[in-house]
């Protein structure tokens with residue numbers, strides 16, 4: 643048991659090291675993605691891209707405990723805003739991202755609050771969280 647835990651941590655560190663650029667270690671530097679680093683091993687983060695004016699993929703199905711990270715690849719500010727108020731990113735600037743962890747199963751529709759569905763009917767998305 644102990645050996646397998648050490649191996650798992652080693653793999654985790656190796657993965658992080660491989661994804662980092664070869665820079666001088668700086669313990670004071672903030673982590674690039676606090677949300678991802680705070681998750682336990684096995685947690686999965688799914689990516690949704692925001693463009694002007696669409697979410698891709700529009701529909702995403704994930705297991706409870708997973709996270710979804712929205713990244714704004716468009717030239718304008720956008721938000722990911724739950725239709726029921728479960729989350730609201732506020733404005734995400736171009737190149738920015740926002741992550742939500744889904745602990746409870748359910749169907750979560752969302753939109754961009756800056757470009758609302760009454761003006762941009764196809765600028766909506768849905769996350770289905772399965773048990």
Ligand SMILES: [Cu+2]
Pocket residue numbers: 719720721754755756757
């Ligand atoms: Cu928008």
